[in-house]
């Protein structure tokens with residue numbers, strides 16, 4: 001070997017983009033299980049447990065969309081996440097994704113919104129959050145989880161995907177009381193994200209279950225129509241957890257979006 005060494009340019013297939021997956025309420029990073037092994041072929045996948053959930057620390061207070069978003073930003077910085085960064089949130093994770101866009105626009109190159117809405121809680125919904133907080137304080141998390149379970153799935157999937165339903169129930173029941181109460185208050189107090197929709201200037205994908213009982217499909221369509229550079233994929237036979245109810249379709253929609261906008265290939269138009 002001579003001393004005449006030059007720095008070689010090289011292709012490294014390891015990770016060309018970072019996909020941040022923000023879970024919904026009251027879940028944890030395990031809700032992305034069908035995504036982790038598939039999407040990591042395309043992106044570096046980061047799926048945090050939000051504070052109060054999963055294996056993360058559980059402060060007794062200090063929960064808000066701003067704090068959840070700042071936690072995610074700090075995580076990306078601490079692990080040296082590289083641009084392009086695509087922020088993906090499901091339901092409450094979508095509320096956090098909007099807040100992330102407001103607070104940290106320098107770290108958002110693409111957005112994926114799934115089973116979520118831009119509108120804030122109406123007064124009646126805010127009262128519902130307060131009642132839910134009282135229920136959790138009086139009876140614990142499990143009662144809330146049991147009340148929520150059937151609303152998360154399409155009727156068909158609730159009946160026929162019993163393994164998935166049971167896993168989701170266990171995941172919800174593992175949530176901590178402080179985390180659940182903190183997240184309920186954070187959702188109750190969240191900002192209206194509708195005014196910012198027209199200002200979103202990164203490629204955006206909306207993926208929504210046709211049978212979502214929590215965020216009706218029409219509301220997601222209205223949101224998509226308000227975001228300039230957006231595309232929408234409706235997943236048939238899926239409710240509020242389309243990534244779990246129809247993982248292959250959800251993964252395909254996201255993979256196509258990532259490939260098209262962030263991983264252009266020189267020879268192949270569609271891979």
Ligand code: MLT
Nearest residue numbers: 024025090091092093214
């Ligand atoms: C979620 O799935 O994160 C929740 O249903 C969101 C909400 O209650 O608004």
